Amino acid sequence: MQRKNLTIGVFGFGCVGQGLYDVLSRTQGLKVHIKKIGIKDxxxxRNLPAHYFTTNRDEILFDPEIDVVVELINDEHAAFEIVSTALRNxxxxxxASKKMIANNLNTLYALQQQYQVPLxxxxxCCASIPIIRNLEEYYDNDLLNSVEGIFNGSxxxxxxxxxxxxxxxxxxxxEAQELGFAETDPTMDIEGFDPKFKLCILLLHAFGxxxxxxxxxxxxxxxxxxxxINYAKEKHxxxxxxxxxxxVDNAVYAYVLPHFVNGNTQLTNIHNEYNGVIVESAFADKQFFVGKGAGSTPTGSAVLSDISALSYDYRYEYRKTSQLLAKQAQNDLKFADTLALDNNLHLKVYVRCKNQAIVPLTDFIEIIEKYESTEQQYIIGIINLATIIASEWVKNEDINLIVL
Ligand SMILES: NC(=O)c1ccc[n+]([C@@H]2O[C@H](COP(=O)([O-])OP(=O)(O)OC[C@H]3O[C@@H](n4cnc5c(N)ncnc54)[C@H](OP(=O)(O)O)[C@@H]3O)[C@@H](O)[C@H]2O)c1
Known part of the structure; x- marks a missing residue:
């Protein structure tokens, strides 16, 4: 297939926008021309001539010469407006806006179907690791068991x-913020929201x-x-x-939690801003993807790869969603036969607290170890994820929770 010439309008010229400009200017063979860059301030x-920039988004969204809109801004609501208007046009x-995408997956999927344009x-998702396209193209069957890993570079x-x-x-x-790895609002990273947004996106491409x-x-x-930290180090x-x-059968378990890791997983050796994703399927067993999960040019290169894919008219087929919808239709939409999120999962956890009285021992299915000192206390035991979610103690700032 002949590669198409593309004229693009980019929104955002921050960490990722500049990274895209860098990789695009150093890539040969791609016939891509940046016509305008939408910014806020x-x-x-800027380190480019002024004629590139505009604060009027309509100059990009309604320019008939622009074939592709590239949205790389740090404002979820404006990003949704830009992306949905572009698709409608x-x-x-x-x-690259994971929060916006994860929060609007249904609408963005429907817009792609309605207007027959790709997004x-x-x-x-994990910046430079090509995980979505792999889930779409390579793991194109229902034999996929799990996707897990380090999804947050900062x-x-x-x-x-x-x-x-x-x-x-x-x-x-x-340091992570200075290097451009952390989100504008670091709570998104450190409280585990950012990897959750990526998990939501991957749940769609992995299981539909x-x-x-x-x-x-x-x-x-x-x-x-x-x-x-000392507890972890003592346990090597x-x-x-x-x-x-x-x-597992019709249940899908999904969560984001800190884990103690040692030689038992390859993820132990993923350092700094790198991400690692382990995909497990019924017959191929495990595959391990590693790559930079944040930063200007690693993310810019993933964006460029998407632009390049568009020059060949590539689009996500969302085959697992189609298969799921077909199965549901066949089964007369019986809930019991429908794949669904399930929190009924046993986890082995370390719960550290100042006072064990805050954590009812009856919440545990099994207590494995209890430790008490004047400073800190911990409980190690088996607990149901649904019990953790329903508990009051998990909201207490003096409690920490780590999976063993
Ligand atoms: N940084 C990473 O490593 C990374 C990795 C993967 C995905 N992402 C995602 O990529 C997106 C961009 O991240 P970033 O790190 O590049 O952010 P950033 O460095 O903070 O840059 C944000 C850019 O968006 C522009 N902007 C904000 N609101 C706008 C609006 N309403 N209209 C037009 N432009 C607007 C800003 O304009 P001004 O220049 O005028 O302020 C700035 O150029 C985010 O959704 C982020 O989650 C980031």
Whole structure:
């Protein structure tokens, strides 16, 4: 197939927008021309001629010469307006805004079907790792069991600095922000929301499910203290923030939680802003993807790969969603036969607290170990994910929760 010439309009010229410009200007063979760049603040100094920039989004969205709109901004609501208007105008779209995409998957899917235009968003999930296209194209069957990994570059950077270089949490976070790995609002990263948005997107491409982020439990690394770090080190482990989803019969389990890791998973060796994704399927067993999960040019290169795919008219087929809808129609939409999110999952956890009285022992299915000192206490036991979600104690800032 002949590669098409593309004229693009880009929204955002921050970390990712500039990364895209960099990789595009150093890539040969692609016939892509940036016509305009939409920005917010007209007074900022830019390193490109002024004629490129506009603060009037209609100059891009309604320009008939622009074939592809590339949305790389840090404002969820404006991003949704831009992406949905572009799709309605029949323009193909590339976006890296995981929060906006995860919160609007249903609508964005429907717009693509209605207007028959593609929306690609590889840069939104683990930046440089081509996980969405792999789930779409390679794992194009219902034999996929699970997708799990480190989906957030900035928390992995922070944890690496804490465990490998003995840096403090605050010091490591500010370094991650300076390097452009952390989101504008760091709570999105450190409280585990950012990997959850990516998990929602991957749940659609892995299993065909539309799941709203608020239905998935996330617990971040913001409550990790020296006691937890020392506990991990004593056990020759470190801590990684993992996002996981697994299908068992008609149930899909999904959550984001910190885990103690040691040699038992390849994810132990994923450091700094790198991400790692393990995909497990029935017959191929496990495959492991590694790559930079944040940063200017790694994310820019994923965006460029989407633009390149559009030059060959590539689009996501959402085959698993179609298969699921067909199955549901066959089964007369009986709920029992429908694949659905399920929180009835047993987890082995470490719960650290100042006072064990806050955590009812009856919440545990089995207590494995209890430790008490004047400073800190912990319980190790088996507990149901649904019990954690329903509990009051998990909201207490003095409690930390890590999966063993
Ligand atoms: N940074 C990463 O490593 C990374 C990785 C994967 C995905 N992402 C996602 O990519 C997106 C961009 O991230 P970033 O790190 O590049 O953000 P950033 O460095 O903060 O840059 C944001 C850009 O968006 C522009 N902008 C904000 N609101 C706008 C509006 N209403 N109209 C037009 N332009 C607007 C800003 O304009 P001004 O320049 O005028 O302020 C700025 O150029 C986010 O959704 C983020 O989640 C980031």
């Amino acid at each position: 007209a007074t900022k100094t 029949g323009k193909a779209v590339v976006s 690609l968003y590889e840069g939104a 928390t992995n950077y922070i944890l690496t600095k804490i465990f490998n270089e003995n840096k403090s949490f605050i010091q490591a976070l500010s 499910l539309f799941i709203q982020p608020e239905h998935i439990f996330n617990f971040g690394i913001n409550r990790i203290n020296d006691f937890d 482990s470190s801590i990684k923030l993992l996002a996981k989803c697994r299908k």
